[in-house]
Structure formats: structure tokens, C-alpha cells
Amino acid sequence: MSRNRLSLLLAVLAMAVVAVGGFFLAVQPQLAQTAAAHTQTASVEQTNDTSRSELARLREQAADLPAMKRELSTRATSVPDSARLSAFIDELNATAAAAGMQVSSFTASDATAYSPAVAAEPAAAGQGGATPSASPSATAGAAPSAPQAPSLVTDAAVTGQNFSVIPVTVAVDGSFDQALQFVKGVQSGDRLFLITTVSSAERSGDDGAASSSSSWTFGGSIYVLDRSPDAAADTAAAASTKG
The missing domain is CATH 3.30.70.60 (Ribosomal protein S6/Translation elongation factor EF1B)
Structure with a gap:
């Protein structure tokens, strides 16, 4: 191989090394920073969207605050915090x-x-012995069924x-x-x-x-x-x- 070709090959190799080194030393950090900035921007936007939604909810509650205070006062009088x-x-x-x-x-x-009140257990089917079948005439004249008790409601x-x-x-x-x-x-x-x-x-x-x-x-x-x-x-x- 001639001296000129060797020098040219070394020059091309040096350029490649410089290009690769420049990429890792200069370009790659910039790309990483850009990606991190995009991720951070997306996170901030998501946080802002959540904050805007929460702010809108708080504004709605603030509009209802006077009515809520009146209701609280009524309930506090109805069931106070002492015997009074x-x-x-x-x-x-x-x-x-x-x-x-x-x-x-x-x-x-x-x-x-x-x-707290405890709901009564429903009676098991057939409990208390078999019930004889009612005749058509007896069924026609039977009294209406008893009304159902309201469902039990408790608060923890x-x-x-x-x-x-x-x-x-x-x-x-x-x-x-x-x-x-x-x-x-x-x-x-x-x-x-x-x-x-x-x-x-x-x-x-x-x-x-x-x-x-x-x-x-x-x-x-x-x-x-x-x-x-x-x-x-x-x-x-x-x-x-x-x-």
C-alpha cells in the first residue's frame, strides 16, 4: 500500500472516530436532555390538567358552600354535639x-x-313445616301480603x-x-x-x-x-x- 493511501485511510478513520466521539460527547446528551424535557413537559401538562379539573370542582363546591353551611347548621341543631x-x-x-x-x-x-341495628336473617324456605296448598276459593279471598319493612341503612x-x-x-x-x-x-x-x-x-x-x-x-x-x-x-x- 502506498504512503498516500495509508495517510488517506488514517485520515478517514480519524474523521470517523471524531464523528462518533462527537455524537456521544455532544449530540447524545442533547438528545437525552430533549427527551427528558419532553417527558417533564408531558408530566407538567398532566398535572396542570388535574389541577384545572380540581379547581373547577372546587369552584362548583364554593358556589354551593352557603347552602351547605345552612344545611350543616340545621343538622347540627337537630343532632347537637352535647345534650343541651x-x-x-x-x-x-x-x-x-x-x-x-x-x-x-x-x-x-x-x-x-x-x-347499630342488625338486619334480621330471612327465614329459611320451608321453615316451620310444610304449608298446605290453598284452595282457589281461599286464595281469592286471602288477605293482601304484609308490607315490606324498609331496608336497613347504617353509616360506618x-x-x-x-x-x-x-x-x-x-x-x-x-x-x-x-x-x-x-x-x-x-x-x-x-x-x-x-x-x-x-x-x-x-x-x-x-x-x-x-x-x-x-x-x-x-x-x-x-x-x-x-x-x-x-x-x-x-x-x-x-x-x-x-x-
């Missing part, structure tokens, strides 16, 4: 006065921890750690129509009062004769929901233990 028996008695007195009655007695028992956020029940009994004196008006007022009042028992006793007049007024006794429950952070933590711990 004095306020409840004042409400009973006002309701009775509006119905033309007066509260003759009021008693409240100690609060008890809430125990309401437990014995933060929810309590206070049994109360209130007695009022008045006529039947006045008692109906009193019950309607109590059921639509600020404080939730679930009436479970009703009894009445006819009152006698001053001369011993029967009068149109009766003594009405209503028994039921009012409720207290502890909204403190400690109660919420106890409820969460109880839920995790059950899980």
Missing part, C-alpha cells in the same frame, strides 16, 4: 304554648351509647364512640286536637325527637266530672353526635379494628 336539655325543654314549652297546652312534666334518662361514621341516645319523656295537658298539633310541632322542630310511645289519661274537672282535657305522655329519644377530633379518631380506630 335546657334548649330542648324551651323548645317543648314553646311548641306546647303554640298548641294551647302546657308541659306538665319532663324527664330524661342517662345517655347510652348507640348500638356513626358508632357507639361518637353517637349517643338520650331517652326522654314529656307530658302535656290538653285536648286530642291540641295533642296532635303538639306532636306535629315537635316532629317539625329544630331538635330531632323520635317519639316511640304515646299514652293518655283523661283528666277530671274541679267538680269530679270528666273533662275534654287529657294528660298526654310521649316517650322517645333525642340524640347527640360528638364531632370532636378525638371522637373521630376513636371511630376510625374502631372501624380499622373491625376491618
Whole structure:
């Protein structure tokens, strides 16, 4: 091989080495940085899209915030975070006065921890022995089936750690129509009062004769929901233990 050809070959080889080295030392880092920049840009765009969606959701909630605050205030009054028996008695007195009655007695028992209701197990098919087939005439005259009880609804956020029940009994004196008006007022009042028992006793007049007024006794429950952070933590711990 001549000297000129060898020099040319070495020059071409050197150029190739320089080109490859330039690619790895200059071009490749730039390409890597460009790819990283594209990836970062896509991630930022995705984050921005998520932020825009969250911002739109928060704006919608902010528009509903006044109504939500009013509803919260109503519910907090209906089921307060303490017994507040004095306020409840004042409400009973006002309701009775509006119905033309007066509260003759009021008693409240100690609060008890809430125990979630448990749905009854459905009866097994055929339990209790075989039932004879009804004749066509008997079927035609059979009484309609009993209405189905509403489905049981519970909330894991309401437990014995933060929810309590206070049994109360209130007695009022008045006529039947006045008692109906009193019950309607109590059921639509600020404080939730679930009436479970009703009894009445006819009152006698001053001369011993029967009068149109009766003594009405209503028994039921009012409720207290502890909204403190400690109660919420106890409820969460109880839920995790059950899980």
C-alpha cells in the first residue's frame, strides 16, 4: 500500500472516530436532555390538567358552600354535639304554648351509647313445616301480603364512640286536637325527637266530672353526635379494628 493511501485511510478513520466521539460527547446528551424535557413537559401538562379539573370542582363546591353551611347548621341543631336539655325543654314549652297546652312534666334518662341495628336473617324456605296448598276459593279471598319493612341503612361514621341516645319523656295537658298539633310541632322542630310511645289519661274537672282535657305522655329519644377530633379518631380506630 502506498504512503498516500495509508495517510488517506488514517485520515478517514480519524474523521470517523471524531464523528462518533462527537455524537456521544455532544449530540447524545442533547438528545437525552430533549427527551427528558419532553417527558417533564408531558408530566407538567398532566398535572396542570388535574389541577384545572380540581379547581373547577372546587369552584362548583364554593358556589354551593352557603347552602351547605345552612344545611350543616340545621343538622347540627337537630343532632347537637352535647345534650343541651335546657334548649330542648324551651323548645317543648314553646311548641306546647303554640298548641294551647302546657308541659306538665319532663324527664330524661342517662345517655347510652348507640348500638347499630342488625338486619334480621330471612327465614329459611320451608321453615316451620310444610304449608298446605290453598284452595282457589281461599286464595281469592286471602288477605293482601304484609308490607315490606324498609331496608336497613347504617353509616360506618356513626358508632357507639361518637353517637349517643338520650331517652326522654314529656307530658302535656290538653285536648286530642291540641295533642296532635303538639306532636306535629315537635316532629317539625329544630331538635330531632323520635317519639316511640304515646299514652293518655283523661283528666277530671274541679267538680269530679270528666273533662275534654287529657294528660298526654310521649316517650322517645333525642340524640347527640360528638364531632370532636378525638371522637373521630376513636371511630376510625374502631372501624380499622373491625376491618
